[in-house]
Amino acid sequence: MAVKTFPEYLESLRKMKPTAYMFGARVENVVDNPRIRGGINSTGATYELANLEKYRDLLTTVSPFTGERINRFTLPPQSIEDLVARVKINRILGAYVGTCHQRCTGLDCMAALSIVTFDIDKKHGTPYYNRFLDFLRYMQKNDFTANASVTDVKGDRSLAPHEQPDKDLYLRVTEKTKDGIVVKGAKVHQTGSLSAHELIVLPTRAMGKGDEDYAVAFAIPADTKGVIHVVGRNTMDTREIEGVDCGNIRYSKYCPTVIYDEVFVPWERVFMCGEIEYSGEIVNRFSAFHRQSHGGCKSGKIDAMTGAALVMMDYNGTSKVTHHKEKIIDMIHMAETLYGCSLAASYEGKKEASGTYFINSVLANASKIHEGKQMSEMIRLLVDITGGYVADLPSDRDFNNAEVGGLLKKYLQGAVGVPVENRIKMLRLVEKLAMESADTISDLHGGGSPAAHRLTIMRESDLNARKNCAKRLAGIE
Amino acid sequence: MAVKTFPEYLESLRKMKPTAYMFGARVENVVDNPRIRGGINSTGATYELANLEKYRDLLTTVSPFTGERINRFTLPPQSIEDLVARVKINRILGAYVGTCHQRCTGLDCMAALSIVTFDIDKKHGTPYYNRFLDFLRYMQKNDFTANASVTDVKGDRSLAPHEQPDKDLYLRVTEKTKDGIVVKGAKVHQTGSLSAHELIVLPTRAMGKGDEDYAVAFAIPADTKGVIHVVGRNTMDTREIEGVDCGNIRYSKYCPTVIYDEVFVPWERVFMCGEIEYSGEIVNRFSAFHRQSHGGCKSGKIDAMTGAALVMMDYNGTSKVTHHKEKIIDMIHMAETLYGCSLAASYEGKKEASGTYFINSVLANASKIHEGKQMSEMIRLLVDITGGYVADLPSDRDFNNAEVGGLLKKYLQGAVGVPVENRIKMLRLVEKLAMESADTISDLHGGGSPAAHRLTIMRESDLNARKNCAKRLAGIE
Amino acid sequence: MAVKTFPEYLESLRKMKPTAYMFGARVENVVDNPRIRGGINSTGATYELANLEKYRDLLTTVSPFTGERINRFTLPPQSIEDLVARVKINRILGAYVGTCHQRCTGLDCMAALSIVTFDIDKKHGTPYYNRFLDFLRYMQKNDFTANASVTDVKGDRSLAPHEQPDKDLYLRVTEKTKDGIVVKGAKVHQTGSLSAHELIVLPTRAMGKGDEDYAVAFAIPADTKGVIHVVGRNTMDTREIEGVDCGNIRYSKYCPTVIYDEVFVPWERVFMCGEIEYSGEIVNRFSAFHRQSHGGCKSGKIDAMTGAALVMMDYNGTSKVTHHKEKIIDMIHMAETLYGCSLAASYEGKKEASGTYFINSVLANASKIHEGKQMSEMIRLLVDITGGYVADLPSDRDFNNAEVGGLLKKYLQGAVGVPVENRIKMLRLVEKLAMESADTISDLHGGGSPAAHRLTIMRESDLNARKNCAKRLAGIE
């Protein structure tokens, strides 16, 4: 069986030697760095749950490519059932880690490649699909995690890749040799890039004439020479480093900027190289899958937020306050909206030429549009119910201070019978859920900007059918 | 085959002799009354499409109860496929008639009864389920339309049925005889009651001790003695009567108040009588089904509205205006949201003891909450795109007037190349879609009030699971 | 004293002989036509209240132009106090008539002209300002009502006036003679044009080179030869004609299309003729004033709607229902938002060169943006609180019918102690407030489209000041 346990996953990461920086210094031991470890734990939950009796049947399946039982996070969907499982798994994981589990992006890349490499080959007679299948079997056998290296730095947004004064502002091929290609560029918001074994690079946008060098897709190990991970700032990051006031006691998220500084990629790992007309196709497929992944995991995250809000009501003595209950309903409603649209996108999926199933993209984007607009509202409701201590709760170090700790614990008491320690813990979790930037910003910008989600549903809807429907009703022939 | 055609449906209605009033006068010929006919045509579309090649496989199926091919509007769902077909059929019909087709309520009653009568019998040893099956087979063989007689007048909303000073403000049993029961009361907002062959009466709310006489369910022909249909006012109603300025050239909606003035119901048509503890159950089942019906048909209605908006953009010369396109996206987004949540409610349905499949009620209500909040916004967007003539378009009689008709047609010209007649027709359709009260108000109050939808999703969600999830993340044992 | 009473106002209208059509027929007696009379009564309220002790000091003032006490609806604001009075008067009137009082548009035209004619003269040495002052004194002495003839039919919206294939799709000067000009065109949504003594024509948009003939402003009596008023359809219009089920027992609104079919205007009434560079200026001034007028009257209309909702709660027995109270709060909140922004626009007004005071346009438009977005939400809340009878209340003719009237009155009973007649009346008023198109559509399109309001606040805000503020905080020199 190819399904790794959480300890095996950690072990496999320890064998890697990625180049990583954080706050101006090199990070040698990535796995035990407390800030990165929170993210690794989140991805680790995908290994953990796959081995739990309760979730095994949902999280694992037999691969038609290897014949072995695998973790679903290594399988491009091969049926409607697979598509539906995506959403349910993501909801469970979103609630289980209370943040992003960071393993969906790699799967979404593989799903996109499993469709588009087949189509490119069919048109151009290229060998991409078989190369990809070799890679896929390798990932499945090892139960590896992949990371989506999609979003380029982009430079001046009003210019195409080849029009930028600095040619490297979209990742590009700088050299082609007998053995492979050399690439240069940088990808940003690389959620969990140090929790992954492999980086899968896809183009970030549709390309046109002149952009040939930028239309490239490939996969390489996360510790390949020339790959530099720079872990940026997010709010509350130093708390993880100091091991205090973390809120979520085990899980977190980080999103490095990853620089590809003249990186060599062997041909057997190159899945696209110059076919500009498929660049938009590949990013659209990836984005549709990824936006739907959000629909699952964010509904799970709202479940965790709703739970925190309900507990705070118990702890504050406001469980019977009507306007608080109304806010809980708003939270449930939004979780179900994301979930319902994402599930429907799966159930209404279709088989593509390669055999992979693709979701209904309009429904997937409909879910994401709600996420981009409403997750900040979910936070607002959670903060409203919780109260002002989201802004300024004293540190655990204060609660443990000999002089003021006792006083603070006296005054932080909530509803009768609730241990003050529990109330403090839950207040801190709310702070994490509401105000940690790495996770909350992805509600908006994960899977492309809200404007992109909007354009997608217009582009993929049949406007003429709607016009004809209205004309018939009005009696216009 | 039991599937009626539209002419056969009309013919079957002509044989009935219901007691009907409108604007203070008795209506003798219901079928040819131009105001009621618009509604009959809408329901007629369910017969029409069932006989079209394109839709036959979706709208008809073989009944496990009769072995014959039937219209799905007579079949309580017996599979996930049946549940999914509900939503797709309703979306098609919503767009096809551009208003309410008025046949879903009867089906939703039958679906609810097919579950609850079985459960009552199991507990009480009553004969309701078999009686209901006889009725169901009768409906299927004749391809009859039923009407949901659910919403009581309610009197003082702060009082239970038996607490009202006037005991008839909820429909109740006033007498029980060897042959049947006598009932008295009134049901309101009886969409299409004169387009239906049978009225199915269900209680409108949960009942408690003292309400036994009010816990009653049955079915009777719409022209039963003592049943009085009073067709009320809606905006634009006189236009149908005068046959001018209708907007939607064939379809419309009407919703009588139906008075049960000492009506006799034979025992074989009584499906519940006094089992107060099932009163809430039956209305909850009906409401969940009916709220989901809305999810389908209103997404179809938004399709028609979106089409009208797009055509108006063509006709006004504003097809390239960015903020109009953004509004179109908002309309598509909402249609897909209703559709996605409703579809997911079907796909996630479950089999009940009687064999009928029940939808996921949380997802069905999630869709309805959006409808109740957002349909008025859809109208706003449609009116915004269309322009001010939604308020004050001259009458077709003015356009045909010898003195001013020519001038009006000159000045009503829109984009170059668009016949002015078409622009006038489409403006009138928009007026109908946006401002006709019978249909637009049902976005809000159809299937119970928005507050009821909200309470339902809270009641049926697992709040403790969410609390435990948050406690685990916060480290609270 | 120049302040007319309501009877004097009616009398003055009776002396006029406008050319009017409605539903394909000529209307000879405008004042006694029941549909038009509702609108005349609304405007009449501005005369009525000016003569009531309680409101006299607010509605009347002494004119600096005539030295006489006048109705403020004939006075371009000459002080901050005048600007503030605008808003307060409009709120009172909006609540008093429960619809549009239809006299603000003329005042807003006069206010705009009192600023721009002065500016044009200063640049071009034209005699417009003095001509305008003569007209103004005439209006004040007679306490006449003017109507804003601003919105052209516009034809293809993507083309400028002179680019239209039919040159008359914006009103234009077709001939200039020694005595005056001849104009041709049509103006739409002419709220209350038959309740007015004078029509004031302004251009509807900014003009460019080639549009000289369209840059024209003037005033003429509403019954001038060649002026044709065509009263269009609105929902519920036939009820006024039949005198039944009106809802609002005295007041209503109508908005004709007015055709100028070769109309002669003497020079002394021409206030602009060809000065294209002031065309945008004049419409911007008018629009800013008029959008603010809405802020006052619509907050008053929300007051009436809130009152209707509160009474319905009393009548239905739901006065203690929390979610209803929350909706009342939303209604109060929006009324105060419109009122607050509009009041602030007055208090922050500035004196223009001619002496007229102009409002703060950003604040005025801020109010209007809320109106355009939120009035449909106000209706939704009102309907939600009221219940489904907004859609299908039986006619008063049914309530009076010998056979069913008694039954209907029995079943329409609401809360204990409330006369059923009162409940029926209030339900009918709600239907009028919520579903009558002439008034509700103006929430959106009155004073220009929402997109125009939005552009205005961006254009008139200092974006660079904001940029510099951010740069300083970021430490960017």
Added chain:
Amino acid sequence: MAVKTFPEYLESLRKMKPTAYMFGARVENVVDNPRIRGGINSTGATYELANLEKYRDLLTTVSPFTGERINRFTLPPQSIEDLVARVKINRILGAYVGTCHQRCTGLDCMAALSIVTFDIDKKHGTPYYNRFLDFLRYMQKNDFTANASVTDVKGDRSLAPHEQPDKDLYLRVTEKTKDGIVVKGAKVHQTGSLSAHELIVLPTRAMGKGDEDYAVAFAIPADTKGVIHVVGRNTMDTREIEGVDCGNIRYSKYCPTVIYDEVFVPWERVFMCGEIEYSGEIVNRFSAFHRQSHGGCKSGKIDAMTGAALVMMDYNGTSKVTHHKEKIIDMIHMAETLYGCSLAASYEGKKEASGTYFINSVLANASKIHEGKQMSEMIRLLVDITGGYVADLPSDRDFNNAEVGGLLKKYLQGAVGVPVENRIKMLRLVEKLAMESADTISDLHGGGSPAAHRLTIMRESDLNARKNCAKRLAGIE
């Protein structure tokens, strides 16, 4: 002249010896602590601007109590002009510091006390008003800053103060002596308590029988014995301590929990003691003033956010993107809404018995309701426009790192011609504006919870007048 400069303000703070804790340790030098200093600088801006030519006339005035020129932050409003100045000053300061300036709360307490102490004295013959005037003159002469010590910890929210198992969960009088009183309790979210010279304690809610000990108001120096300030956590706090990645280069905010551990207050500083019936009155007055303060400063903060968004558009090359412009309009619109309603609240203010002017509370709360709902939306728009780097921008230490700094600067380039350093600085400012918790949470919970704002506008609106208005229109006598 009593107007201090910023250096004089700093100097005056250095003379104080408050007891302060942060992160488990005692803070001895408050003024130079980099985390607290950001807040002190913010309050310092109120001193700085008062001495700038451009703002002097707005920020200072002559006190009717001392006859000297004073900073307006020490003057309860004595005229409509004073009320209006409040809003304008706060908007300017909000934009100037890009966060909370933290001096309004003290003024709002003094304004409330100047009204209510007078009223209490009038009823009870107490000496509170004169004591308060002495205190006020002291504040004015020294140009001191006061802090509002209002929000109690509250314990179990479902219990009244005297019902709590621990009697100290609302601050209370534990002893009365000849010289004064001894109090015990804790106040939370004490914005800028270490930037203030004096703490003004008011009750946090209406009190009833049994709560007499809790109905207490007084003022004491911030470094009084027994007063303990515990500075809690907020997101990004360690950055200030480390002096890196701060975003806003000079200004910040902090909100300690302040414990009153048996604190003695001399009688001359006691302004209320046991008059339970005025407890609600005093908190309502304070809240109304304070909610309006928010209307001013948050509109200023939105100005700074709008500026940051506009600069990011310039820096990213998206200045011409339509949907970005629409979001800018939404931001301007909300700033003007808060500003308009708050200004109107001032202009419509009224003189109270003591001579202090009180704002229109409904309009002030209308502004605050928008703030509580829309500030999170403003953040969402800012983040949407800015892009994903709000979540994970590398540290300045990375940009300065020899190995990766150059690469990062290469890849962070934006629009052609923009120095990469400026883009990085502006991205960091956006992170601060969007994700720093101390400031953003106050949008919601500052001045009481949103539910409190809502209840206020219902309580203070004339509901019967609205009902009567609707009844008249419906013809109900």
